[in-house]
Amino acid sequence: MATIATYILSGLLLFVLYKFLKPQKQSLPLPPSPPTDPILGHIRSIPSKNPELTYMKWGKQYNTDILYLSFLTQPVLILNTAADAIALLDKRGALFSDRSDFHFFKEQGWTNSLTFFSRSAEFKKHRKIFGSSFTLAKCVGYQAGQVEEAWKMVRRILESPGEWNGEVKAYTTAVVLRIAYGIEVKGRDDLYVKIADQISEAGGTGGSTGIRRLPEWVTFIPSLKFARDHREYVRKMHNLPFEHVKKEIAQGGSTPSFIRSLIEERDVLGETPDEITDADIEGAGATLYTAAQDTTHSTITVFILAMLLNPSIQSTAQAEIDRVVPADRFPDFTHREKLPYIERLVQEVFRWNPVVPLSTTSSPSQIHVKVLMSKAIPHKSSKATTYKGYYIPAGTLVIANAYAIHRDPNVYKDPDRFWPDRYLPPSEGGDGAPVPCAHFGFGRRICPGQNLGYAGVWIAVVGILATMRVRKVRDERGKEVEPNVGMTTGLTR
Numbered sequence: 001m002a003t004i005a006t007y008i009l010s011g012l013l014l015f016v017l018y019k020f021l022k023p024q025k026q027s028l029p030l031p032p033s034p035p036t037d038p039i040l041g042h043i044r045s046i047p048s049k050n051p052e053l054t055y056m057k058w059g060k061q062y063n064t065d066i067l068y069l070s071f072l073t074q075p076v077l078i079l080n081t082a083a084d085a086i087a088l089l090d091k092r093g094a095l096f097s098d099r100s101d102f103h104f105f106k107e108q109g110w111t112n113s114l115t116f117f118s119r120s121a122e123f124k125k126h127r128k129i130f131g132s133s134f135t136l137a138k139c140v141g142y143q144a145g146q147v148e149e150a151w152k153m154v155r156r157i158l159e160s161p162g163e164w165n166g167e168v169k170a171y172t173t174a175v176v177l178r179i180a181y182g183i184e185v186k187g188r189d190d191l192y193v194k195i196a197d198q199i200s201e202a203g204g205t206g207g208s209t210g211i212r213r214l215p216e217w218v219t220f221i222p223s224l225k226f227a228r229d230h231r232e233y234v235r236k237m238h239n240l241p242f243e244h245v246k247k248e249i250a251q252g253g254s255t256p257s258f259i260r261s262l263i264e265e266r267d268v269l270g271e272t273p274d275e276i277t278d279a280d281i282e283g284a285g286a287t288l289y290t291a292a293q294d295t296t297h298s299t300i301t302v303f304i305l306a307m308l309l310n311p312s313i314q315s316t317a318q319a320e321i322d323r324v325v326p327a328d329r330f331p332d333f334t335h336r337e338k339l340p341y342i343e344r345l346v347q348e349v350f351r352w353n354p355v356v357p358l359s360t361t362s363s364p365s366q367i368h369v370k371v372l373m374s375k376a377i378p379h380k381s382s383k384a385t386t387y388k389g390y391y392i393p394a395g396t397l398v399i400a401n402a403y404a405i406h407r408d409p410n411v412y413k414d415p416d417r418f419w420p421d422r423y424l425p426p427s428e429g430g431d432g433a434p435v436p437c438a439h440f441g442f443g444r445r446i447c448p449g450q451n452l453g454y455a456g457v458w459i460a461v462v463g464i465l466a467t468m469r470v471r472k473v474r475d476e477r478g479k480e481v482e483p484n485v486g487m488t489t490g491l492t493r
């Protein structure tokens with residue numbers, strides 16, 4: 001009898017435990033989702049170009065701020081509003097800070113890069129390196145170099161305006177090499193500029209990030225070949241400037257740089273659990289380059305476009321600079337406080353066209369990477385959870401759609417319009433809009449270089465506005481040629 005009673009009681013206990021502890025998967029629905037193909041899921045529905053626009057359109061079409069997609073068996077969550085991105089990625093950061101494997105980049109030789117680390121001791125170590133090196137206070141130390149390089153850039157653009165895009169790129173390359181390694185770029189033919197160009201090409205396409213590690217004899221997959229073809233440049237980007245700094249230190253040189261401080265810190269710390277190895281330092285330098293160069297360059301390009309299309313805003317900005325900066329001086333950071341319109345204009349550049357539109361996404365499988373991963377950088381949930389009454393499975397890739405967030409009509413009136421004064425209170429003619437929040441990402445993977453990036457964009461914007469007029473090209477009869485405006489697609493837009 002006693003045995004039967006024990007069985008019944010155990011059964012009851014198990015039932016109660018199951019009822020209360022079972023995953024909520026069965027009881028809660030998944031978030032709304034567009035129609036899907038069997039097995040493939042949404043793979044066929046995502047366009048290969050600018051998927052952020054499709055995600056935004058679907059949000060409107062299905063009347064939802066969060067969308068659930070599936071790529072084969074991989075769940076993906078799209079967040080089209082700031083409120084949801086903050087609620088999940090900022091407030092539940094511990095759950096949504098993982099990354100998937102970036103096989104494509106690992107194949108190229110990016111083995112010690114913060115951007116591509118999953119959550120691990122290595123991730124923490126590198127996050128600390130970046131977090132402590134680019135605080136607001138530390139970035140003040142980099143400003144003199146940014147001003148000098150911006151000055152060189154505008155002089156070169158004034159000499160050959162048709163080369164403006166290449167010169168902006170040369171500026172961002174020069175700033176990064178200077179800050180990372182204390183290397184001064186001599187000109188467009190500089191070896192480091194060439195390596196840097198190759199690195200941009202290698203990373204910018206990112207077309208097949210999801211390729212699994214395959215044996216070297218597998219050479220017939222074009223993107224795999226592409227990744228391997230760029231290995232040499234990735235290796236050079238890691239080794240050459242690092243060796244340059246080591247040699248400089250050995251010869252008693254004193255040029256300050258990010259890499260120099262890491263080497264010095266490593267030499268002081270010695271063998272501790274947090275020890276920074278040569279490979280860590282090489283990886284951090286190369287990561288700084290890739291993360292900072294294209295993003296800053298693309299943002300300045302968006303600024304140029306905004307000025308081209310909005311001549312009256314350009315005039316207002318130039319009038320403010322003329323009032324504040326003496327005509328015989330190049331602007332610098334001492335003028336910043338007195339240039340509030342420029343500050344709003346820069347914020348509007350970041351809002352209007354964020355250059356990393358899908359800041360938080362991932363590469364779960366070989367197939368959809370081409371569509372999805374080539375456009376973004378991942379966050380991934382480490383455990384199953386629920387949100388707004390929906391079930392979010394473990395391992396879900398979460399994409400904050402910065403483009404949709406910045407064009408949310410409930411937050412930004414007339415969101416397509418480039419309007420710097422929208423941030424002013426209504427009493428001063430504005431709309432009291434909040435400054436944009438998605439262009440540097442969210443949560444524990446938020447861009448650790450945002451202070452440096454913002455300053456690099458700011459000084460370029462002020463330098464260009466102070467010295468030249470951005471305007472449309474004219475044809476032989478002096479008539480303005482309307483630009484054909486479109487956005488590229490890739491890790492940066």
Ligand code: HEM
Nearest residue numbers: 114115291292295296356359440441442445447449452453
């Ligand atoms: C205007 C310039 C820049 C923009 C728009 C930008 C934007 C971003 C975005 C959207 C992310 C992904 C964040 C996420 O996953 O939630 C990111 C990550 C990152 N950025 Fe930036 N960035 C800029 C400049 C810089 C600079 C100057 C540095 C170097 C100090 C830098 C270093 C990094 C690194 C290392 C990561 C990876 C962080 C991680 O995975 O934990 N960025 N950036």
